[in-house]
Amino acid sequence: MIPIVNTISEVRQLIKEWKAQGLSVGLVPTMGFLHEGHKSLIERAVKENDRVVVSDFVNPTQFGPKEDLAAYPRDLNWDSQLCEQAGASLLFYPSAEEMYASDYTTYVNMEVLGEELCGKSRPGHFRGVCTIVTKLFHIITPNRAYFGKKDAQQLAIIQRMVRDLNFDIEIIGCPIIREEDGLAKSSRNTYLNSEERKAALILSQALSLGKQCLVQGERNTESLITTMTDWIKKEPLAKIDYINIVDSSSMQPVKIIDRPVLCAIAVYIGKTRLIDNFYWPE
Numbered sequence: 369m370i371p372i373v374n375t376i377s378e379v380r381q382l383i384k385e386w387k388a389q390g391l392s393v394g395l396v397p398t399m400g401f402l403h404e405g406h407k408s409l410i411e412r413a414v415k416e417n418d419r420v421v422v423s424d425f426v427n428p429t430q431f432g433p434k435e436d437l438a439a440y441p442r443d444l445n446w447d448s449q450l451c452e453q454a455g456a457s458l459l460f461y462p463s464a465e466e467m468y469a470s471d472y473t474t475y476v477n478m479e480v481l482g483e484e485l486c487g488k489s490r491p492g493h494f495r496g497v498c499t500i501v502t503k504l505f506h507i508i509t510p511n512r513a514y515f516g517k518k519d520a521q522q523l524a525i526i527q528r529m530v531r532d533l534n535f536d537i538e539i540i541g542c543p544i545i546r547e548e549d550g551l552a553k554s555s556r557n558t559y560l561n562s563e564e565r566k567a568a569l570i571l572s573q574a575l576s577l578g579k580q581c582l583v584q585g586e587r588n589t590e591s592l593i594t595t596m597t598d599w600i601k602k603e604p605l606a607k608i609d610y611i612n613i614v615d616s617s618s619m620q621p622v623k624i625i626d627r628p629v630l631c632a633i634a635v636y637i638g639k640t641r642l643i644d645n646f647y648w649p650e
């Protein structure tokens with residue numbers, strides 16, 4: 369069985385031993401309830417590093433007061449099996465108390481890149497993400513860390529944070545893994561009932577439509593956003609949180625597409641908030 373380590377001191381000790389042997393370390397940060405998307409990150413990390421640490425931590429500081437922190441799905445047994453199958457070396461599974469002292473007061477905050485998209489609808493979310501990722505980087509000291517393009521704004525923010533704060537860590541973005549019908553895999557898909565599961569296809573459909581218009585030469589983002597909005601509005605269970613097209617490095621909105629962009633959407637299906645995106649060019 370894969371070792372499950374709960375304390376910072378124990379994981380540090382193991383990593384110190386690996387580093388003393390000259391081994392490289394890859395880190396895959398997750399919130400658990402692992403699926404094929406996470407697995408693809410772990411497998412890539414296994415290919416590129418001598419040892420791979422998967423962190424499994426539902427980070428309270430990245431959830432807003434009305435969000436699903438308490439309801440977020442958890443299954444350590446399943447997660448450890450998936451990590452083992454994927455070839456990870458260690459599962460780091462700390463408690464909230466292990467990660468945050470009761471009088472914790474230090475945060476890492478990112479300006480500008482966190483203002484649009486999910487940053488707008490989830491105030492404080494990226495402060496929580498940058499804080500926990502910084503802590504994990506200090507604890508694990510990986511050579512490389514793996515993040516999914518499913519959370520494209522998060523990936524851009526982590527890349528910028530690593531540059532701005534001089535972390536000596538290579539950040540690797542990995543492609544979105546989807547269900548056969550196109551729905552992006554997500555731990556939150558488990559919240560969907562069968563009717564909502566069907567309705568959730570509207571996200572990938574709208575993005576395909578937007579991409580098709582881009583391929584055909586449309587460069588006006590307002591027009592592309594309207595096309596995607598109208599498509600999603602056909603689905604009665606869907607409520608749009610945002611649809612936006614932003615510069616893929618600054619995450620700032622673009623009017624005419626004359627540079628690489630990210631087209632990102634967040635849509636509620638019933639009570640479940642789902643996100644999806646595509647980069648242009650891919």
Ligand code: AMP
Pocket residue numbers: 397398399400404405406408409514515516517518519542543544545546552553554555
């Ligand atoms: P989470 O557990 O949702 O915080 O995700 C942990 C990591 O897995 C993040 O870097 C996500 O972007 C990535 N991830 C989640 N879902 C997918 C997916 N469907 N395809 C690729 N990466 C994913």
